Amino acid sequence: MSDLLHFSEHTLQEIALGVMTVVYITRIIWLMRFKTGKERQPATGLRGTTMRNGVLYSWGNIAMPWAMESTRTKMFIYGQFVIFHLGVTVAIGLSFIIPYAPGLLESALLVRILQVIIGAACVMGVIRIIRRVSDLYMRAISSPDDYFALILLTVWFFFATLAVPNSTAGGEGILLTYFMLTAFFLIYVPFSKISHYLYYPFTRYYFGKTMGHRGTYPMKRVPEPRR
Amino acid sequence: MKSSNKRSHKAQKVLERFEKKLNRQIVGSLVACVHCGNCTSACHYVLANPGDPTYAPAYKADRIRRIFKRHFDWTGRVFPWWVHAKSIYTDQDLDDLKDIAFGKCTNCRRCSINCPMGVDFATFNRMARGLLVSVGVMPEGVAVVSKDQWEIGNQMGVLKEDHVETLEWLAEELEMEMNDPRATIPIDRPDCEVVYSINPREVKYDPRTISDAAKIFYATGESWTMPSEDWDMTNFGLFSGDDELGGAVARRLYEKVSELRGKKLVISECGHGYRSTRCEGPNWAGMDITDFEMESSVITMTRYIKEGRIKVDKSRNAQPVTFHDSCNNARSCGLFEEPRELLNLVCEDFREQYPNRAENYCCTGGGGAMSMSEYTPQRLKSAKIKADQLKATGAETVVTSCHNCVDGLSDLIKHYKLGMQVTQLVNLVANALVIEPRPEVPVEVAPPVAEPAELAGSKILVVDDEPDFLLFVSTVLEDNGATVLQASNGDEALKLAKAEKPDLITLDISMPGKSGIEVFEELRNTPETASIAVCIITGKPEMRQLIYNRPVPPPEGYLNKPVDEEAIMLNIRKTLKLISKE
Ligand code: SF4
Numbered sequence: 001m002s003d004l005l006h007f008s009e010h011t012l013q014e015i016a017l018g019v020m021t022v023v024y025i026t027r028i029i030w031l032m033r034f035k036t037g038k039e040r041q042p043a044t045g046l047r048g049t050t051m052r053n054g055v056l057y058s059w060g061n062i063a064m065p066w067a068m069e070s071t072r073t074k075m076f077i078y079g080q081f082v083i084f085h086l087g088v089t090v091a092i093g094l095s096f097i098i099p100y101a102p103g104l105l106e107s108a109l110l111v112r113i114l115q116v117i118i119g120a121a122c123v124m125g126v127i128r129i130i131r132r133v134s135d136l137y138m139r140a141i142s143s144p145d146d147y148f149a150l151i152l153l154t155v156w157f158f159f160a161t162l163a164v165p166n167s168t169a170g171g172e173g174i175l176l177t178y179f180m181l182t183a184f185f186l187i188y189v190p191f192s193k194i195s196h197y198l199y200y201p202f203t204r205y206y207f208g209k210t211m212g213h214r215g216t217y218p219m220k221r222v223p224e225p226r227r
Numbered sequence: 228m229k230s231s232n233k234r235s236h237k238a239q240k241v242l243e244r245f246e247k248k249l250n251r252q253i254v255g256s257l258v259a260c261v262h263c264g265n266c267t268s269a270c271h272y273v274l275a276n277p278g279d280p281t282y283a284p285a286y287k288a289d290r291i292r293r294i295f296k297r298h299f300d301w302t303g304r305v306f307p308w309w310v311h312a313k314s315i316y317t318d319q320d321l322d323d324l325k326d327i328a329f330g331k332c333t334n335c336r337r338c339s340i341n342c343p344m345g346v347d348f349a350t351f352n353r354m355a356r357g358l359l360v361s362v363g364v365m366p367e368g369v370a371v372v373s374k375d376q377w378e379i380g381n382q383m384g385v386l387k388e389d390h391v392e393t394l395e396w397l398a399e400e401l402e403m404e405m406n407d408p409r410a411t412i413p414i415d416r417p418d419c420e421v422v423y424s425i426n427p428r429e430v431k432y433d434p435r436t437i438s439d440a441a442k443i444f445y446a447t448g449e450s451w452t453m454p455s456e457d458w459d460m461t462n463f464g465l466f467s468g469d470d471e472l473g474g475a476v477a478r479r480l481y482e483k484v485s486e487l488r489g490k491k492l493v494i495s496e497c498g499h500g501y502r503s504t505r506c507e508g509p510n511w512a513g514m515d516i517t518d519f520e521m522e523s524s525v526i527t528m529t530r531y532i533k534e535g536r537i538k539v540d541k542s543r544n545a546q547p548v549t550f551h552d553s554c555n556n557a558r559s560c561g562l563f564e565e566p567r568e569l570l571n572l573v574c575e576d577f578r579e580q581y582p583n584r585a586e587n588y589c590c591t592g593g594g595g596a597m598s599m600s601e602y603t604p605q606r607l608k609s610a611k612i613k614a615d616q617l618k619a620t621g622a623e624t625v626v627t628s629c630h631n632c633v634d635g636l637s638d639l640i641k642h643y644k645l646g647m648q649v650t651q652l653v654n655l656v657a658n659a660l661v662i663e664p665r666p667e668v669p670v671e672v673a674p675p676v677a678e679p680a681e682l683a684g685s686k687i688l689v690v691d692d693e694p695d696f697l698l699f700v701s702t703v704l705e706d707n708g709a710t711v712l713q714a715s716n717g718d719e720a721l722k723l724a725k726a727e728k729p730d731l732i733t734l735d736i737s738m739p740g741k742s743g744i745e746v747f748e749e750l751r752n753t754p755e756t757a758s759i760a761v762c763i764i765t766g767k768p769e770m771r772q773l774i775y776n777r778p779v780p781p782p783e784g785y786l787n788k789p790v791d792e793e794a795i796m797l798n799i800r801k802t803l804k805l806i807s808k809e
């Protein structure tokens with residue numbers, strides 16, 4: 001292993017993670033500086049629609065595609081979302097496995113599984129790029145950051161898929177690119193829309209709390225009977 | 228917040244106030260959008276305007292979000308173009324924002340419940356409205372209605388004398404109908420179980436909802452009252468985003484109930500009124516309401532039936548009905564099972580519409596849209612979704628628990644020629660009511676005298692270009708003793724009004740030549756005819772500008788076509804009664 005690859009796998013990642021952590025903490029402190037609205041209204045709604053249940057339901061929404069019309073009626077897009085985010089998790093995990101537990105990758109089966117997941121996420125990334133570019137509505141709401149973040153992740157998935165075997169047999173190019181992209185990704189995240197996962201627990205918490213207290217969450221649905 | 232000398236005074240003020248309006252929930256919604264587009268097809272504006280992405284919730288939200296990003300977001304401040312951050316500079320920028328915040332969104336919250344990230348666009352759109360209102364940028368109707376609610380205490384500018392006189396007249400009618408002096412509308416009675424609060428639309432234009440509620444209270448023997456002042460449970464602060472107005476209006480009503488020592492504040496059927504009074508009001512007013520309860524009249528009526536305090540015969544409501552959930556009731560207050568329970572108790576043939584409950588589509592009249600006549604064409608276009616939903620039910624009547632929805636639905640039913648009626652639960656309950664004769668109260672019986680016809684001595688000018696309708700209204704009025712004059716166009720109407728000085732004019736809006744709106748304005752602007760009472764009878768939404776924008780004093784009455792004899796007579800009697808008292 002060259003010094004550059006060693007630096008990329010270890011020091012660079014640690015610096016990137018450190019920067020990301022500091023920026024994230026700063027972001028959270030910034031968000032917490034804003035006051036929360038005080039809720040004085042006595043609860044409304046059916047029994048079971050409480051603040052607590054509303055929050056749990058709201059957090060759980062992500063795993064309940066049937067709960068929201070927007071996911072229920074677009075299962076293909078929901079499927080893309082699941083695979084894409086699974087890919088992110090696995091590709092991030094890979095940046096820890098390679099330097100700290102490379103032995104795991106001696107299992108050909110595990111290598112294959114990780115490659116399939118990250119590869120599928122890469123394909124989803126391509127589909128998402130096409131959708132963002134070709135759909136009139138998506139174009140209208142997209143900023144350069146939206147395009148860049150998506151392309152960045154898709155390219156990163158591509159190199160992550162190739163990097164899974166942790167092999168330098170054909171040269172270090174793949175691994176170096178993967179780790180450098182990972183470091184860039186970690187540093188770029190807090191400044192881009194990719195930081196949404198930092199806000200996700202908060203936004204869904206407050207929305208769930210409000211809607212639970214007001215009797216809407218957990219949502220009761222009466223679908224049209226099949227004819 | 229940096230100031231810029233390139234910026235207009237108003238734009239500068241909006242920016243200065245932006246920060247003060249931010250709370251954690253709103254900031255979360257402003258930073259968390261990932262532009263996934265999931266909310267796009269949740270919005271009725273998008274569905275009714277295919278190919279126009281400017282209606283997409285995230286697009287609209289970004290018009291507000293980009294200001295936030297430019298001034299509060301790290302990346303937005305350094306590389307604004309990268310995240311589409313942009314400040315506001317000119318009054319035109321504010322006007323553009325107004326057209327989005329007020330004209331392209333009813334704050335229905337349907338996109339909010341469809342956002343995987345929990346972005347609540349409707350809430351920060353309301354914030355944007357509030358910022359615009361704070362610098363005087365708002366639709367004309369919003370300005371007029373807000374002013375009346377601040378100054379007169381209710382959003383239709385109903386004066387205390389008119390309110391009390393209408394209640395007294397309704398009480399007399401009820402007493403006559405029930406043939407019982409105990410059938411009345413108690414005003415300002417202290418220590419009652421129920422203080423009943425209403426929407427000013429009821430006292431001004433839809434008195435039947437008050438008399439139906441009074442009949443129900445009478446049948447239960449409830450101890451109830453209506454305040455003579457501070458009785459408005461609607462709150463334009465919800466629509467205008469003005470929390471101060473919201474707090475002031477809610478506080479007045481709460482203090483009135485406390486002053487009367489009422490045990491329960493019952494809120495008549497109105498979505499935004501219920502949400503403002505029951506849910507948001509305590510927050511805006513900064514009051515914890517502990518000395519009385521608050522409930523929707525839907526819950527009150529259901530309880531009366533379930534407790535056996537009133538009996539109903541559902542066969543009297545045999546026609547097929549469907550139920551439209553008001554967004555404020557269902558989506559923002561969880562009130563959707565209760566109206567269905569009541570409907571099933573008083574109607575024979577209730578048909579769901581899909582989607583329903585918290586997923587229902589807006590009537591398109593929400594968020595104060597009925598008062599913004601400049602956006603009427605796009606409102607009616609976006610109503611196509613609701614129209615299709617109603618049509619699919621095959622019902623003849625659509626029931627809703629909201630006065631705004633009554634107006635919104637009435638407009639779209641006419642626009643899309645659905646031929647349906649709109650009614651409220653209170654009307655259906657009153658219609659199904661089986662009133663047991665009460666033990667007689669001994670009263671001195673005067674010798675019978677022949678009753679004069681109800682409208683005897685009144686001169687009424689009926690104006691309509693449809694000969695059948697002209698004949699129908701004229702016959703109803705003549706049968707009830709009125710002297711009727713007829714005009715089939717605007718010029719004829721103005722000539723007759725000046726020459727004959729009728730007590731009242733019933734006026735159609737859509738006529739060839741001079742429209743009813745022009746005729747009405749000319750009547751009001753001509754000294755000899757300015758004080759003649761006018762009741763608009765129309766099928767056109769344009770008349771709402773007379774009610775909300777009020778370029779001249781609003782009409783004394785209005786009725787939506789089609790009308791029946793009972794509705795005509797109720798409105799005419801009410802208007803004539805008020806004039807005679809004056
Ligand atoms: S709140 Fe309603 S009207 Fe406004 S954007 Fe969302 S779905 Fe559309």
Ligand code: SF4
Nearest residue numbers: 260261263264266342
């Ligand atoms: S669904 Fe939510 S995150 Fe996606 S575009 Fe709409 S508001 Fe943004």
